[in-house]
Amino acid sequence: MIHMRTKEKAIEILMMACSFLTVLTTLGIILVLLIDSIKFFSEVSIVDFFTDTQWTPLFSEKHFGILPLLTGTLLTTFIAVLVAVPLGLTIAIYLNEYASPKFTNIVKPILEVLAAVPTVVYGFFALQFVTPLLQQFIPDLRGFNALSPGLVMGVMIIPYITSLSEDALRAVPSSLREASYGMGATKFQTAFKVLVPAASSGIMVSIILAISRALGETMIVAIAAGQEPRLTFNPKESVETITTYIVQVSMGDVPQDSLEYRTIFAAGLTLFLFTFILNNISFWIRKKFQNKYE
Amino acid sequence: MSKSNQRKSRIVDKTFKYIGLAFTVFALLVLAVLITDILIKGLTRINWSFFTNLPSRHAANSGILTALAGMLSLLFFTILIAIPIGILAGVYLQEYGTNNKFAKFIEINIANLAGVPSVIYGILGLTIFVRLFGLGNSLLAGAFTLALLILPIIIVATREAIRAVPGTLREASYGMGATKWQTTRRVVIPSALGGILTGIILSISRAVGETAPLLVIGALVYVPFIPEGPNDQFTTLPIQIFNWVSRPQAAFITNAAAGIIILLLITFILNGIAIYIRSKWYKNIKY
Structure with missing residues (x-):
């Protein structure tokens, strides 16, 4: 009996340790990023980091301004969100309110495939198909540009927005829907005046998570957006994102423990902070509005 | 009106x-x-030699043998690490710690981890596994990094699958005098296996396509040998594709497209299996 109780306890502790590993992972990420970032900022002023308009750590004349990488990241993310939010939301409303259940059941799993395609494949598609296609209409579009990977990334994150928004729309009690129809409202009026406001927290969460996903996307932009850090909001230009820079340095032969090496930690920390804040906002919204209709 | x-x-x-x-x-x-x-x-x-050739400077002679072998070995170790840990953690959070503060804290933490960009996991792996543990840019370092990356997927899937197991099953087991662990191992986990399996396969599909974290930990783009042990250097199919895409010659772009066909095939088959298991499981088991 005692033996059994010890075994039970031992297993429980083992399981606790496994769960705790996820906490260690988070701590590990924060510590790893912080330690080398602190070393980095002992050599580079944090004011320069956020105000210098050039990022040239790998050149002989070094500048450490994160702004060009940040604008590159924000520009591609902005384009992606511009595609994904209207499309994703409209598709969610269409599938939930207009389409027949049969159509929805067939289309939804196929849409999910968009999120399952490896990102290196999207990178290839952006560089080898979308960019040449766009160049037919925009002659001065560069071979590497922000537009094409931004658009492709937008299509990739459509399922994130559609599936989470759909869940939120479905959670709206049918009494609200019926009340609206009873007043003589059309499906469109019901969707935008009743359902979308009622499901707004879930829709917000889906948009925030999609933004966070786009900010951290690496391979699409690494392949199709280029590797030139440039402070611009012109989508026709080639840009470099934070993620691309991290990969670029990792693949090069920068000596370990050098200032150049530490730039990836400072850049990584900047990216991590953005996504961390967004994820926490979405988690907070979800918790706060979770039981709205229960 | x-x-x-x-x-x-x-x-x-x-x-x-x-x-x-x-x-x-x-x-x-x-x-x-x-x-x-x-x-x-x-x-x-795509022809037979595309699968059996080593990478080469000449596009026409290049194959994906080492990339496929590297990917399979990497997946093997990743799964070996991630599955037991992920299932045990998921079981703990759902069965043991449902209402305590520790479990709530971990829930927030996992939601956060799931949103961390994969390239950041690469930086973590580079610092901890490659350098601190001294594993170098080996298969094992890659496997540990990917395991951490897919852990949240397995944990969340396990929790959801276990949540669907009705309480009556547990009570019947307790009524027979079974302990909590006996109930968990012999009743709860088998009943939730379909959902857990679906999550595992989807996590493998995610690991198959990962490129960025492996590039950051230093996986090589040119590996002319098949890895023979966990300490060997490696490359994977997505990395090989990335390498080919970055070259200017058209012949390498063709190679990249051919590699992508194989990669997509693997991804789609895995996702298909996951969907099949999910639908079959839900059809067979009705509580």
């Missing part, structure tokens, strides 16, 4: 319906165009 207003709102309603249909078709069309484009560019390049 006036007649003309009613007509106007009916027109708006109709218009939106068609826009919704058009957007849905557009999204599906992009997927279709992507697949067609890649098939056109790469299908003719």
Whole structure:
């Protein structure tokens, strides 16, 4: 009996340790990023980091301004969100309110495939198909540009927005829907005046998570957006994102423990902070509005 | 409401319906165009030697043998590490710690981890596994990094599958005098196996396509040998594809497209299996 109780306890502790590993992972990420970032900022002023308009750590004349990488990241993310939010939301409303259940059941799993395609494949598609296609209409579009990977990334994150928004729309009690129809409202009026406001927290969460996903996307932009850090909001230009820079340095032969090496930690920390804040906002919204209709 | 207003709102309603249909078709069309484009560019390049050749400076002689072998070995170790830990953690959070503060804290933490960009996991792996543990840019370092990356997926899937197991099953087991662990191991986990398995397969599919974290930990782009042990250097199919895409010569672009066909095939098969298990499991088991 005692033996059994010890075994039970031992297993429980083992399981606790496994769960705790996820906490260690988070701590590990924060510590790893912080330690080398602190070393980095002992050599580079944090004011320069956020105000210098050039990022040239790998050149002989070094500048450490994160702004060009940040604008590159924000520009591609902005384009992606511009595609994904209207499309994703409209598709969610269409599938939930207009389409027949049969159509929805067939289309939804196929849409999910968009999120399952490896990102290196999207990178290839952006560089080898979308960019040449766009160049037919925009002659001065560069071979590497922000537009094409931004658009492709937008299509990739459509399922994130559609599936989470759909869940939120479905959670709206049918009494609200019926009340609206009873007043003589059309499906469109019901969707935008009743359902979308009622499901707004879930829709917000889906948009925030999609933004966070786009900010951290690496391979699409690494392949199709280029590797030139440039402070611009012109989508026709080639840009470099934070993620691309991290990969670029990792693949090069920068000596370990050098200032150049530490730039990836400072850049990584900047990216991590953005996504961390967004994820926490979405988690907070979800918790706060979770039981709205229960 | 006036007649003309009613007509106007009916027109708006109709218009939106068609826009919704058009957007849905557009999204599906992009997927279709992507697949067609890649098939056109790469299908003719696929032959037996493409699978058996080592990478080469000459596009026509290049193959994906080392990339496939590296990917399989990497997945093997990743799964070996991630599955037991992920299932045990998921079981703990759902069965043991449902209401304590520790479990709540971990829940927030996992939601956060799931949103961390994969390239950041690469930086973590580079610092901890490659350098601190001294594993170098080996298979094992890659496997540990990927395991941490897919852990949240397995944990969340395990929790959801276990949540669906009705309490009556547990009570019946307790009533027979079984302990908590006996109940968990012999009743709860087997009943939730379908959901857990689905999560595991989806996590493998995610690991198959990962490129960025492996590039950061220093996986090589040119590996002319098959890894023989966990300490060997490696490359994977997505990395090989990335390497080919970055070259200017058209022949390498063809190679990349051919590699993508194989990668997509693996991804789709895995996702298909996951969907199949999920539907079969839910059809067979009705509580």
